[in-house]
Amino acid sequence: MRKRSRLSHFNIASLALGLGFLYLPILILVIYSFNASRLVTVWGGWSLRWYHEFFGDRAMIEAAWMSLKVAASSASIATLLGTLAAVALSRGERFGGRTLFSGMLYAPLVMPEVITGLSLLLLFVALNAERGFWTVTIAHTTLTMCFVAVVVQSRLGSLDRSLEEAAMDLGCDPVRAFVAVTLPLIAPAIIAGWMLAFTLSLDDLVIASFTTGPGSATLPIRIYSEVRLGVKPEINAICTLVIGLIAIVIVIASLASKLSSAQGESAAPL
Amino acid sequence: MSARRIFARPARFAAIAPYVWMVLLFLVPFAFVLKISLSQTAIAQPPYEPVFDLTAGRASLEAAFAALSIDNFKLLVSDDLYVYAYVRSLTVAVTATALLLLIGYPIAYGMARLPTRWQAVAMVLVIVPFWTSFLIRIYAWINILQHDGLLNRILLALHLVSQPVVWLSTDSAMYIGIVYSYLPFMILPLYATLAKMEPALEEAASDLGAPPRQVFWLVTFPLSLPGVGAGVLLCFIPIVGEFVIPDLLAGSNSLMIGQTLWLEFFTNKDWPVASAAAIVLLVVLLVPLLLYERLQRRQLEQGR
Numbered sequence: 001m002r003k004r005s006r007l008s009h010f011n012i013a014s015l016a017l018g019l020g021f022l023y024l025p026i027l028i029l030v031i032y033s034f035n036a037s038r039l040v041t042v043w044g045g046w047s048l049r050w051y052h053e054f055f056g057d058r059a060m061i062e063a064a065w066m067s068l069k070v071a072a073s074s075a076s077i078a079t080l081l082g083t084l085a086a087v088a089l090s091r092g093e094r095f096g097g098r099t100l101f102s103g104m105l106y107a108p109l110v111m112p113e114v115i116t117g118l119s120l121l122l123l124f125v126a127l128n129a130e131r132g133f134w135t136v137t138i139a140h141t142t143l144t145m146c147f148v149a150v151v152v153q154s155r156l157g158s159l160d161r162s163l164e165e166a167a168m169d170l171g172c173d174p175v176r177a178f179v180a181v182t183l184p185l186i187a188p189a190i191i192a193g194w195m196l197a198f199t200l201s202l203d204d205l206v207i208a209s210f211t212t213g214p215g216s217a218t219l220p221i222r223i224y225s226e227v228r229l230g231v232k233p234e235i236n237a238i239c240t241l242v243i244g245l246i247a248i249v250i251v252i253a254s255l256a257s258k259l260s261s262a263q264g265e266s267a268a269p270l
Numbered sequence: 271m272s273a274r275r276i277f278a279r280p281a282r283f284a285a286i287a288p289y290v291w292m293v294l295l296f297l298v299p300f301a302f303v304l305k306i307s308l309s310q311t312a313i314a315q316p317p318y319e320p321v322f323d324l325t326a327g328r329a330s331l332e333a334a335f336a337a338l339s340i341d342n343f344k345l346l347v348s349d350d351l352y353v354y355a356y357v358r359s360l361t362v363a364v365t366a367t368a369l370l371l372l373i374g375y376p377i378a379y380g381m382a383r384l385p386t387r388w389q390a391v392a393m394v395l396v397i398v399p400f401w402t403s404f405l406i407r408i409y410a411w412i413n414i415l416q417h418d419g420l421l422n423r424i425l426l427a428l429h430l431v432s433q434p435v436v437w438l439s440t441d442s443a444m445y446i447g448i449v450y451s452y453l454p455f456m457i458l459p460l461y462a463t464l465a466k467m468e469p470a471l472e473e474a475a476s477d478l479g480a481p482p483r484q485v486f487w488l489v490t491f492p493l494s495l496p497g498v499g500a501g502v503l504l505c506f507i508p509i510v511g512e513f514v515i516p517d518l519l520a521g522s523n524s525l526m527i528g529q530t531l532w533l534e535f536f537t538n539k540d541w542p543v544a545s546a547a548a549i550v551l552l553v554v555l556l557v558p559l560l561l562y563e564r565l566q567r568r569q570l571e572q573g574r
Contacts, residue, residue: 011383014376022399025410081288088285093278104292106566107559112511114528115548119299125316126302142295153570174280203403206513220405227409239406250401
């Protein structure tokens with residue numbers, strides 16, 4: 001039976017105001033990135049001037065490249081580890097330290113980033129590891145694999161387990177049943193997990209600031225140091241590019257999840 | 271033996287790699303934080319002492335142990351700066367979480383009452399800003415809130431104020447930033463519980479003569495409490511340790527604990543005090559963290 005709509009004027013007003021509040025600032029930022037005027041608050045006509053400026057800024061480009069590399073590598077490792085963790089938690093037998101395991105996976109989701117960043121840095125220093133690309137990648141993997149685990153686990157939880165069981169009754173061994181039956185079914189969630197890990201890594205300032213070394217700043221670190229000095233039109237352009245990239249990622253992820261959920265899952269994994 | 275059990279055996283082995291990873295990179299580092307919080311600052315690389323050298327033999331290890339002290343924690347408790355930072359962090363987190371609940375609840379409620387087809391659209395619309403860069407969203411607000419920014423120009427044009435209002439470097443700017451950044455985290459768990467609620471319950475209450483307000487407070491709100499709990503924890507815990515938002519939007523005269531930790535670490539290069547501040551922050555957050563972990567586990571494992 002279809003749910004009857006019970007919208008009141010209050011409901012509509014709060015939805016409109018809420019979504020307006022969420023989107024207007026980003027929209028304004030995007031519009032002003034095409035502003036010809038140097039003064040960020042005066043409209044001087046449309047222009048791509050600040051995009052030119054960005055592509056001429058070597059340090060920014062290098063930082064952006066570094067960020068993309070870190071995001072792609074950490075998201076890939078995190079997806080592998082996070083998926084394994086999700087499978088163990090939702091399909092595995094009870095094992096020793098299971099509560100500790102789930103605790104370690106869920107705590108980083110809300111743990112203040114200053115704590116995660118500081119603790120990882122102290123580990124890297126104690127190990128005498130050279131700080132740079134790999135330390136940031138490992139740090140981001142540690143954070144984002146938890147998000148992947150939650151996304152994949154919630155998909156595994158909503159899956160009909162009799163499919164796996166049927167495959168094994170028909171003679172598959174467990175690994176084969178997993179690869180042939182379970183994996184294709186959770187693939188969209190795995191893709192969405194990778195995308196989420198990628199954007200989280202691309203976005204992170206605090207953990208990257210702690211774990212990176214001299215000469216390997218990520219894009220958020222650069223943006224942050226510029227923003228501290230005030231609003232600059234070039235930053236508007238960079239931000240718009242990042243938003244565009246993330247928009248593409250979101251479209252892919254939502255297409256993937258559309259393929260995934262024939263029965264609309266209502267609960268978001270977070 | 272059932273197929274389910276046979277499947278469960280190898281699935282257990284899937285835990286090995288992520289388990290080892292998290293123990294080494296999430297759990298073990300806390301031991302280092304604890305150890306360094308008991309050390310002293312030194313002008314050296316790394317900037318603290320004593321340094322444990324496992325190759326240097328037993329005597330020097332014992333000497334290193336003896337040199338550990340709780341001086342940094344004494345400093346945190348006795349110095350008003352830190353005490354104030356902790357109090358301020360908690361105050362800001364409580365206020366901001368209350369604001370988020372107040373603003374997020376009507377939105378989530380509106381979403382849950384949309385026709386089913388539109389609910390999915392509304393949910394995507396709420397999730398998308400969460401994917402967009404955190405830093406960029408704060409930066410967008412700096413654009414709007416600055417002296418000759420959009421907000422002041424609108425207020426001036428409407429003759430609501432006679433001269434530009436100072437927004438940046440104030441607590442109001444910080445609260446706007448926090449509410450803006452964390453709103454999806456509040457809305458989504460609220461929406462998830464509200465959407466699952468049986469509409470017949472509300473209808474029954476109003477058929478029995480309860481006015482809408484009473485229906486809400488006696489039926490809807492109590493049934494949505496699990497969502498309220500999840501949303502509150504999801505916002506409160508990270509806000510206590512928030513660094514970026516207060517740093518960019520609030521004034522610099524009163525710091526939150528995340529900022530003092532950052533300052534001690536990056537500006538003063540005082541790693542031991544920064545570590546001690548992290549330990550105290552962790553202890554403050556331990557109870558909400560455990561609550562959150564239980565909630566999350568229960569939610570994800572309902573189907574087992």
